[in-house]
Amino acid sequence: MESKVCYHCGDNCTDTTILIKDKPFCCQGCKTVYEILSESDLTCYYDLQSSPGAIPKEIEGKYDFLSQDKIIEKLVEFDDGKTQIATLYIPHIHCSSCIWILENLNKLNPAVSLSQVNFGKKTVRVSYNTEAFSLKQLVLLLSSVGYEPYISLDDYKTGQENVNRSLIYKLGVAGFAFGNVMFLSFPEYFEVNEFWLEQYKHVFRWIMFAFSLPVVFYAAQDYFISAFKAIKTKILNIDIPIALGVVVLFLRSTAEIVFDIGSGFFDSLTGLVFFLLLGKFFQQKTYSFLSFERDYKSYFPIAVTKIFNNEEVPVQVYDIKKGDRLLIRNQELIPVDGILINGNARIDYSFVTGESETVKKSSGDKLFAGGKQTSGVIEMEAIKSVEQSYLTQLWSNDVFSKNKEDGFTTLTNAISKRFTIAVLSIAFIATAYWMFIDSSKALNVFTAVLIIACPCAIALAAPFTFGNLLRIFGKKKFYLKNASVLEQLAHIDTVIFDKTGTITSNKKSDAKYEGVPLSIDEEVLLKNTLRGSNHPLSRGLYDILKDNDIVALDYFEEHLGQGIEASHATQNIKIGSAKFVGFNNDSAVLNTAVHISTNKGYKGKYTFYNSYRKGLSKLFNKLKKHFDLVILSGDNEGELENLKKLLPAKTKMLFNQKPDEKLEYIKYHQSEGAKVLMVGDGLNDAGALAQSNVGIAISENVNVFSPACDAILDATKFNQLYQYIKASKSAIKIIKWSFLLSLFYNVIGLYFAVTGQLAPVIAAILMPLSSISIVIFTTLATNWVGRKLQ
Amino acid sequence: MSVIYILLTVSIIIAIVFFTAFIMAVKNGQFDDGYTPSVRMLFEDELVKTPIKTIKKTKIKNKTNHN
Numbered sequence: 001m002e003s004k005v006c007y008h009c010g011d012n013c014t015d016t017t018i019l020i021k022d023k024p025f026c027c028q029g030c031k032t033v034y035e036i037l038s039e040s041d042l043t044c045y046y047d048l049q050s051s052p053g054a055i056p057k058e059i060e061g062k063y064d065f066l067s068q069d070k071i072i073e074k075l076v077e078f079d080d081g082k083t084q085i086a087t088l089y090i091p092h093i094h095c096s097s098c099i100w101i102l103e104n105l106n107k108l109n110p111a112v113s114l115s116q117v118n119f120g121k122k123t124v125r126v127s128y129n130t131e132a133f134s135l136k137q138l139v140l141l142l143s144s145v146g147y148e149p150y151i152s153l154d155d156y157k158t159g160q161e162n163v164n165r166s167l168i169y170k171l172g173v174a175g176f177a178f179g180n181v182m183f184l185s186f187p188e189y190f191e192v193n194e195f196w197l198e199q200y201k202h203v204f205r206w207i208m209f210a211f212s213l214p215v216v217f218y219a220a221q222d223y224f225i226s227a228f229k230a231i232k233t234k235i236l237n238i239d240i241p242i243a244l245g246v247v248v249l250f251l252r253s254t255a256e257i258v259f260d261i262g263s264g265f266f267d268s269l270t271g272l273v274f275f276l277l278l279g280k281f282f283q284q285k286t287y288s289f290l291s292f293e294r295d296y297k298s299y300f301p302i303a304v305t306k307i308f309n310n311e312e313v314p315v316q317v318y319d320i321k322k323g324d325r326l327l328i329r330n331q332e333l334i335p336v337d338g339i340l341i342n343g344n345a346r347i348d349y350s351f352v353t354g355e356s357e358t359v360k361k362s363s364g365d366k367l368f369a370g371g372k373q374t375s376g377v378i379e380m381e382a383i384k385s386v387e388q389s390y391l392t393q394l395w396s397n398d399v400f401s402k403n404k405e406d407g408f409t410t411l412t413n414a415i416s417k418r419f420t421i422a423v424l425s426i427a428f429i430a431t432a433y434w435m436f437i438d439s440s441k442a443l444n445v446f447t448a449v450l451i452i453a454c455p456c457a458i459a460l461a462a463p464f465t466f467g468n469l470l471r472i473f474g475k476k477k478f479y480l481k482n483a484s485v486l487e488q489l490a491h492i493d494t495v496i497f498d499k500t501g502t503i504t505s506n507k508k509s510d511a512k513y514e515g516v517p518l519s520i521d522e523e524v525l526l527k528n529t530l531r532g533s534n535h536p537l538s539r540g541l542y543d544i545l546k547d548n549d550i551v552a553l554d555y556f557e558e559h560l561g562q563g564i565e566a567s568h569a570t571q572n573i574k575i576g577s578a579k580f581v582g583f584n585n586d587s588a589v590l591n592t593a594v595h596i597s598t599n600k601g602y603k604g605k606y607t608f609y610n611s612y613r614k615g616l617s618k619l620f621n622k623l624k625k626h627f628d629l630v631i632l633s634g635d636n637e638g639e640l641e642n643l644k645k646l647l648p649a650k651t652k653m654l655f656n657q658k659p660d661e662k663l664e665y666i667k668y669h670q671s672e673g674a675k676v677l678m679v680g681d682g683l684n685d686a687g688a689l690a691q692s693n694v695g696i697a698i699s700e701n702v703n704v705f706s707p708a709c710d711a712i713l714d715a716t717k718f719n720q721l722y723q724y725i726k727a728s729k730s731a732i733k734i735i736k737w738s739f740l741l742s743l744f745y746n747v748i749g750l751y752f753a754v755t756g757q758l759a760p761v762i763a764a765i766l767m768p769l770s771s772i773s774i775v776i777f778t779t780l781a782t783n784w785v786g787r788k789l790q
Numbered sequence: 791m792s793v794i795y796i797l798l799t800v801s802i803i804i805a806i807v808f809f810t811a812f813i814m815a816v817k818n819g820q821f822d823d824g825y826t827p828s829v830r831m832l833f834e835d836e837l838v839k840t841p842i843k844t845i846k847k848t849k850i851k852n853k854t855n856h857n
Contacts, residue, residue: 044834096829096832099826099829099830100833103830103833116826117826117830118822118823118826119823119825119826119829120823120824120825120826121823165816165817165821168816168821169813169816172809172812172813172816176805176809176812179805180802180805196791199791200791200794203794203795203798207798207802
């Protein structure tokens with residue numbers, strides 16, 4: 001069968017191909033988008049990138065809530081009665097065509113005055129005239145061309161987000177001052193005792209002083225604050241010697257120019273702060289398209305439909321009260337705990353439990369928040385509000401408000417404790433010595449030691465090593481929240497895996513046939529019957545079976561929640577649950593199975609097994625030498641035997657674990673001193689990911705939401721997990737070597753300081769030299785480590 | 791040699807002008823999105839008309855937004 005590729009979305013056109021102007025389309029949706037665009041002369045969309053589009057989804061009634069003023073008010077960022085500005089998140093944004101079409105929205109509707117895409121964040125900011133247009137129409141317009149925005153409860157907040165740019169400002173101030181002070185300090189280094197310079201050097205010095213003021217009092221303020229906090233909690237962190245160094249540099253330099261002793265160390269001072277901030281800036285790698293802070297709000301809808309006096313009205317989910325009647329459409333999420341009133345409920349609880357199979361509910365049954373309805377419309381009555389529901393209560397656990405970085409001593413701070421003590425004792429001993437020899441030099445020596453020992457190079461080692469490795473990991477599709485995660489990863493001794501979606505893949509599942517072999521005719525009929533069904537199991541089985549000729553079915557009927565029935569020529573077939581096909585002694589209830597019977601009686605069943613990710617056993621065998629391994633699954637024990645065959649014998653396996661039980665399990669092991677790495681995927685792992693020392697979320701598609709975690713790993717790189725841990729261990733080694741290197745510079749500097757010969761020019765050479773060599777060493781070393789990653 | 795005062799003043803003023811420009815650029819969010827502008831600048835300002843077009847449309851004043 002020849003397959004063409006859809007001109008709009010790039011999918012294979014298998015079933016029906018629609019041709020317009022010789023261009024193939026896979027479905028009516030794609031064709032409609034093409035028509036809309038060509039009507040407005042926007043076909044350039046297809047020239048920039050081939051097949052850039054997405055199939056527009058059915059959104060009938062989905063966005064009715066956007067006509068409520070109260071909700072609009074929370075979603076728009078600006079509104080003056082005539083113009084509104086809204087920023088919408090559109091997951092589909094992925095290429096230059098997307099930017100082009102979204103920035104040309106005013107060609108589709110003139111009421112849009114400006115639209116601007118932020119590609120990194122996948123958002124579009126649209127201003128439009130409210131007299132001719134509305135937010136709802138905007139969302140519908142975007143959806144009609146395949147760019148459906150994603151609006152969740154997370155967007156329901158007032159006001160604009162404040163972007164924190166203070167680090168860039170501080171870096172700018174320090175860099176500006178550093179450059180200018182360098183210029184002004186150079187003459188005195190090279191032209192000693194020159195006539196004109198003697199005349200004007202005071203002007204130069206006071207200008208340098210003026211430049212250093214914003215550096216000390218603005219750019220360096222974070223170091224003072226951090227040092228102050230550390231002293232209050234009696235911890236010696238790296239910021240204490242830094243703050244001390246900055247203060248001493250500033251005071252001594254000021255004293256020098258006031259009493260006309262020398263030119264001061266203003267260039268070293270500004271340079272030091274500039275380099276330190278540069279390190280901070282480099283370490284701060286953020287992935288704007290990812291979020292590590294998601295909770296249930298990112299998954300929940302803003303509003304659902306409420307039935308009130310026999311009318312359907314949209315209601316904001318926070319306003320749902322006990323006793324409200326709610327209408328849940330197909331593929332909508334149940335926002336609160338409730339009782340099913342009527343309708344055919346098949347709830348997908350994979351968000352909550354990780355269990356992938358849908359659960360059938362009949363009227364009167366309890367429904368839990370977080371489940372997704374998968375067949376038709378249901379009506380339910382709320383029995384709790386959103387915040388009190390079972391799933392959302394997980395987020396009231398303390399772990400979600402705790403900061404993991406607290407209580408973790410970084411390598412830099414561990415070193416800094418000894419370093420600070422050593423520097424202070426050297427300073428006091430040297431001062432005491434000079435007190436006896438030449439007391440006029442004592443103060444000079446004391447300050448010189450503190451200046452030269454200011455641990456700029458030590459403070460830079462970790463930011464540049466981690467910052468660079470973070471970028472390398474990012475390129476290899478392992479996205480870390482921050483540098484501290486990398487350091488924690490190096491200390492892990494226990495690795496805990498979730499099962500469904502983590503070590504198994506979501507897409508493919510294997511099915512094995514057991515029973516009487518099917519004849520060729522029966523196989524053809526089976527395949528053709530499955531073609532007509534949209535049930536996930538039918539689709540799964542359809543993809544596994546080999547291609548057969550297409551035949552027209554004489555009769556086809558789908559019995560919701562039970563199975564399908566079809567006939568062709570003289571053959572009948574029934575596919576579905578054991579009861580549906582008339583088979584009554586089904587023993588293996590743990591695994592999902594599809595039963596088949598024909599007019600010749602019961603034939604057999606296809607049993608679905610999870611398909612495990614590539615390289616799983618290899619990964620576990622590598623990991624078992626260094627770590628304790630545990631499987632913590634929310635699923636039933638159906639896969640126990642399979643897993644036992646695949647994984648090393650000492651792997652612990654626990655099944656039927658509820659979200660809070662996973663959390664408690666990790667907490668218990670941590671109390672026994674274990675450093676836990678949790679690898680999970682769904683919302684049901686959210687508690688465990690937050691409790692663990694490092695929580696990694698596995699994601700098949702990084703643009704789709706993953707729960708709050710410390711790192712997101714692309715599923716294709718799952719088998720590389722061990723290499724990543726190894727690389728983070730190497731990073732620690734690199735940092736230790738850089739400490740040695742910077743110590744070497746410190747010894748040279750201290751020699752000058754202790755002997756009372758520290759001239760500003762020596763500090764001005766030594767300080768940047770040590771910093772730059774650390775930066776070069778760490779960058780080269782991490783690149784070398786990174787090259788070993790695949 | 792007192793011309794040095796003028797030279798210093800001028801050089802510092804120029805430096806401050808550039809510094810202010812940098813601060814303003816950061817404040818306007820020019821450094822927030824480092825990718826989209828690089829793509830946007832390559833787009834044509836005018837739409838490329840397909841010759842087969844029959845529908846007459848009132849042309850909206852073409853304004854691509856470059857800010």
